[in-house]
Amino acid sequence: DTEVTQTPKHLVMGMTNKKSLKCEQHMGHRAMYWYKQKAKKPPELMFVYSYEKLSINESVPSRFSPECPNSSLLNLHLHALQPEDSALYLCASSQGQSGQPQHFGDGTRLSIL
Amino acid sequence: AQSVAQPEDQVNVAEGNPLTVKCTYSVSGNPYLFWYVQYPNRGLQFLLKYITGDNLVKGSYGFEAEFNKSQTSFHLKKPSALVSDSALYFCAVRDPLGSNYQLIWGAGTKLIIKP
Numbered sequence: 001d002t003e004v005t006q007t008p009k010h011l012v013m014g015m016t017n018k019k020s021l022k023c024e025q026h027m028g029h030r031a032m033y034w035y036k037q038k039a040k041k042p043p044e045l046m047f048v049y050s051y052e053k054l055s056i057n058e059s060v061p062s063r064f065s066p067e068c069p070n071s072s073l074l075n076l077h078l079h080a081l082q083p084e085d086s087a088l089y090l091c092a093s094s095q096g097q098s099g100q101p102q103h104f105g106d107g108t109r110l111s112i113l
Numbered sequence: 114a115q116s117v118a119q120p121e122d123q124v125n126v127a128e129g130n131p132l133t134v135k136c137t138y139s140v141s142g143n144p145y146l147f148w149y150v151q152y153p154n155r156g157l158q159f160l161l162k163y164i165t166g167d168n169l170v171k172g173s174y175g176f177e178a179e180f181n182k183s184q185t186s187f188h189l190k191k192p193s194a195l196v197s198d199s200a201l202y203f204c205a206v207r208d209p210l211g212s213n214y215q216l217i218w219g220a221g222t223k224l225i226i227k228p
Contacts, residue, residue: 004156006156031213031214033214040201040221040223041220041221042203042205042218042219042220042221043157043214043218045214046118046214048212048214048215050214055212055214056212056215059209088137090156090157092156092157094214095128096213096214097212097213098145098207098209099145099162099207101159101162102159102216103159104149104156104157104158104159105156106154106155106156107155107156
């Protein structure tokens, strides 16, 4: 069983909808990540939070809005998405120190109609 | 430029035979190297890492990897493949001169184990 929990597992939304993806970890990790993954491709880093502060934004369009309410939770708010945003969205966490592995959730499969 | 290469899109192995999934890297300084596996409809699972020390690293599910500094390689190996090892495998490296959080990923190798 994965130690990073993501909800929902699947999400279908129209281009005018607003929805949120949620991620939770209870490993005491201080860094949390959002990735986007297309089929059979490596994950692409979107955002990193370190100690609940946004540390990295990889030039992600503003229709994606991350939020870190506390050290265990990470949200990704979605608004006015495009069909090309359909993908698997993965959350990960790590201790943050150099050399520590990232632990991934099973992702939310997002489809934009 | 920093990069990671997985030269094989797909590797086919018969069950019970040894398997190797190849990874080479190009980064400045001493790299931190990782292998992850992704089963269908799942997230990525960490298998093993090399930071320093013994060049042969042992990880989960009977996998191991050998770090070769002169060949800048970090190939994943298993002595006897199982059908359940069939999955997508990613090699990744953290640039020691970059952020703690950013990994450079290989393109992935699909491993197919045939009964």
